[in-house]
Amino acid sequence: MQDVSKGAAWMGGNIIPISDAAVSVTDWGVTHSDIGYDVVPVWKGAFFRLNDYLDRFMASVHALRFDIGVDADAVADILHDMVSASGLQNAYVAMVAARGRNPIPGSRDPRDCNNHFYAWCVPYVHIVSPDQADQGTSVWIAKSVRRIPQDSVNPKVKNYHWGDFTSGLFEAKDKGFETTLLLDHEGNVTEGPGFNAFAVYGDRVVTSDHGVLHGITRATVLDMCREHGLRVETRPLPLEEFWHADEVFLSSSGGGVIPVAKVDDRTFSNGAAGPVASRLRATYFEGLEKDHLRTPVRSHGGMTETA
Numbered sequence: 001m002q003d004v005s006k007g008a009a010w011m012g013g014n015i016i017p018i019s020d021a022a023v024s025v026t027d028w029g030v031t032h033s034d035i036g037y038d039v040v041p042v043w044k045g046a047f048f049r050l051n052d053y054l055d056r057f058m059a060s061v062h063a064l065r066f067d068i069g070v071d072a073d074a075v076a077d078i079l080h081d082m083v084s085a086s087g088l089q090n091a092y093v094a095m096v097a098a099r100g101r102n103p104i105p106g107s108r109d110p111r112d113c114n115n116h117f118y119a120w121c122v123p124y125v126h127i128v129s130p131d132q133a134d135q136g137t138s139v140w141i142a143k144s145v146r147r148i149p150q151d152s153v154n155p156k157v158k159n160y161h162w163g164d165f166t167s168g169l170f171e172a173k174d175k176g177f178e179t180t181l182l183l184d185h186e187g188n189v190t191e192g193p194g195f196n197a198f199a200v201y202g203d204r205v206v207t208s209d210h211g212v213l214h215g216i217t218r219a220t221v222l223d224m225c226r227e228h229g230l231r232v233e234t235r236p237l238p239l240e241e242f243w244h245a246d247e248v249f250l251s252s253s254g255g256g257v258i259p260v261a262k263v264d265d266r267t268f269s270n271g272a273a274g275p276v277a278s279r280l281r282a283t284y285f286e287g288l289e290k291d292h293l294r295t296p297v298r299s300h301g302g303m304t305e306t307a
């Protein structure tokens with residue numbers, strides 16, 4: 001048995017160390033970012049909202065016309081086996097559908113490619129360190145790039161087209177900011193690399209409904225807001241309106257609710273994590289432990305074999 005304690009991958013029926021997991025250089029996933037994927041968190045030994053992530057993944061697989069030979073139940077079995085083999089209690093668990101190689105010389109027809117499924121897991125990823133999230137992170141509105149239009153690449157289908165985010169991240173890091181937020185071509189706030197964005201005005205919470213991935217954490221946040229008696233508005237969020245927010249926060253499966261203290265040269269909630277965002281952040285982590293949303297990782301011994 002190889003060491004998979006730092007992370008594991010499931011490829012072609014084998015569970016292997018994450019460091020050995022690789023795809024072909026001629027895979028369209030590599031040459032054309034032709035991939036649909038999803039990421040479900042594992043927290044204290046259980047998947048969170050597993051069926052919601054599986055449903056979104058299978059919808060992406062369908063939308064991108066992948067034929068990966070596994071259904072949602074088989075994907076779930078694979079994830080259970082892989083995470084269990086790794087022994088990780090808190091994990092970032094990716095499921096991936098790739099276009100694959102085109103075996104026909106000279107063919108440019110996507111229908112000829114051999115689509116395939118793989119999965120991998122590593123220790124839980126916080127897209128912003130927990131310390132920084134507790135204090136309120138910093139966000140740079142990208143100036144050199146806009147979010148790729150939703151009628152060019154559908155953001156509801158989780159994908160690897162990160163060119164716009166990567167440009168924004170270079171801008172942000174060069175300016176000393178933690179992460180970046182992208183506008184659409186109409187000047188509305190959309191999303192950033194791995195997160196949705198929210199603005200709080202008194203008891204109203206606003207987040208974009210278009211040009212963004214419908215994050216599972218976003219859905220959890222909207223549920224929590226309603227439970228906390230906050231009004232929720234899902235609609236376009238113009239940057240001009242965003243500047244007048246009392247508080248700003250982000251949501252991601254990689255870290256839950258992430259308060260924002262600073263956007264460009266402006267501070268929010270007195271340059272600290274705001275009270276609404278902080279309360280939602282705490283409630284999110286409590287929710288990760290609620291039985292009705294958890295699927296405990298089944299111990300290994302199912303359909304796969306360890307290479």
Ligand code: PLP
Pocket residue numbers: 039191192193194195196212213214215216217218251252253254
């Ligand atoms: N938007 C983008 C572009 C993302 O990649 C992600 C997650 O990785 C999110 C939003 C947040 O979605 P979720 O809450 O499902 O993690």
